[in-house]
Amino acid sequence: MDDTKLTVRAVERALDILSAFTDETELSLTEIAARTQLHKSTVHRLLASLEGKDFVTRNAETEKYRLGFRIWELAANLSQSDDPAIMLQPEMERLRDSLGETVSLYVRDGGERIRIQAVQSNQAIRRVAPIGARLPLNVGASSKVLIAFAESEVQKQVLEALEWSGAAEKQSFVRQMTEISRFGYATSVEEREPGAAAVAAPIFNRGHKLVAALAVSGPSNRFTVEKMKEHASQIIEAANRMGKMLK
Amino acid sequence: MDDTKLTVRAVERALDILSAFTDETELSLTEIAARTQLHKSTVHRLLASLEGKDFVTRNAETEKYRLGFRIWELAANLSQSDDPAIMLQPEMERLRDSLGETVSLYVRDGGERIRIQAVQSNQAIRRVAPIGARLPLNVGASSKVLIAFAESEVQKQVLEALEWSGAAEKQSFVRQMTEISRFGYATSVEEREPGAAAVAAPIFNRGHKLVAALAVSGPSNRFTVEKMKEHASQIIEAANRMGKMLK
DNA sequence: CCATGCGTTTCATTATATGAAACCGGGTTT
């Protein structure tokens, strides 16, 4: 076992303990021990350290542990961050590393969608589209998302833009939209570019307003429909997390 | 050196690193090392652990470290807490342990103030007042705070209630109010109870609305005017932190 | 009164965190 550890086990364990509080707001020592698969004694010591630094406190009534005020302090100094494109980048990289495909971020600007951030897949064959690119809003997974979750007014506009096309087209369009808003994500296969496929999910800010679409895209032979469905929930989760960062 | 350590040093250090981000949103490894008085190598290992668990990430541009999304996750699950009296209790205990005096929390209800939470000094001689007690709004440090930082309408009401008293009284009252709102805290010595003194600071929620007054009180011989002034900033800080927890 | 469950403490044993020093890469200066 020489897979050189460049991390500190005790710290990782302590952080696991903190992470346990994503599910529950209050946990007893033994509950924590159970969740983290650590021995009581260890958890106790770790909790003592966390409590000493005010990362957790005990509810004097229930004797259980909960997150301490230091988390607030950190979170406070955190939300005032600046450029969303930069803020969201780390999370996008996480997703890229997890799925191995290019991840992009789009916003809607009138009848266009603009690619405001991207982290490239590091695989040999990959989709490329420059940051800042202005793309049509009528094709592509992210476009659909940006429409399906937009205010109804925007949707009306888009529908009117379809004026020239047949009633069947319109109907299909409407059905697609309802489906997307139902499942929470959209897919596209070779819509804008031959050989390219993508999944996209909406990003809502803390005020529940649609602000962007998060898209994962790759070559359609590698990025099959099954794979896309398989990854959808993960992408949606990432989008949710990202949304929480935006006010 | 047998002062039994029931804490884990590595963890404490890691938490110190996290705490460093209360001041700055972005720090480089060496900056952190300087602040925490730890050796580069150690910081590096600790940061690797923190990064692995997504408590910090690196801004891909600047190569510097910043807080990771796990902090958001935690903070998110944190803010939905329920009863302010319970939420704020740990922070009040901190203050009590630091100053050694009884800490109370008051809200205004019409022409009264209500004590909604308290953590007692553990010293022999101590001020006592039961939770839920409804007290007059015209005397006491916390009363003054609850008036001085209230909407002007409330202040007008209180002033009208002083109708019967002389113009000099009124003027003195107004001057006191402006002073309090200027310095951010109020004091009282033997106003409501002989032998008792108190300092109070306002608690504003995240919407900058006055929601409560935080008071520290003790016997006036022990809790002198000098001591009160000395502790004022600490009390104000605690009140600020507590306010951040309330939406 | 004895079981049960939880938090806390002790303690020997060894894994494991530590920090000095060396290393690496990329800028900047000479």
Place this chain on the structure above:
DNA sequence: AAACCCGGTTTCATATAATGAAACGCATGG
């Protein structure tokens, strides 16, 4: 270019410090 500096990263010998089994204290309640 060579030399230098300055971040970040890795290595490695050392003893420090984290570990977990077990025991303890202390409630609660069967």
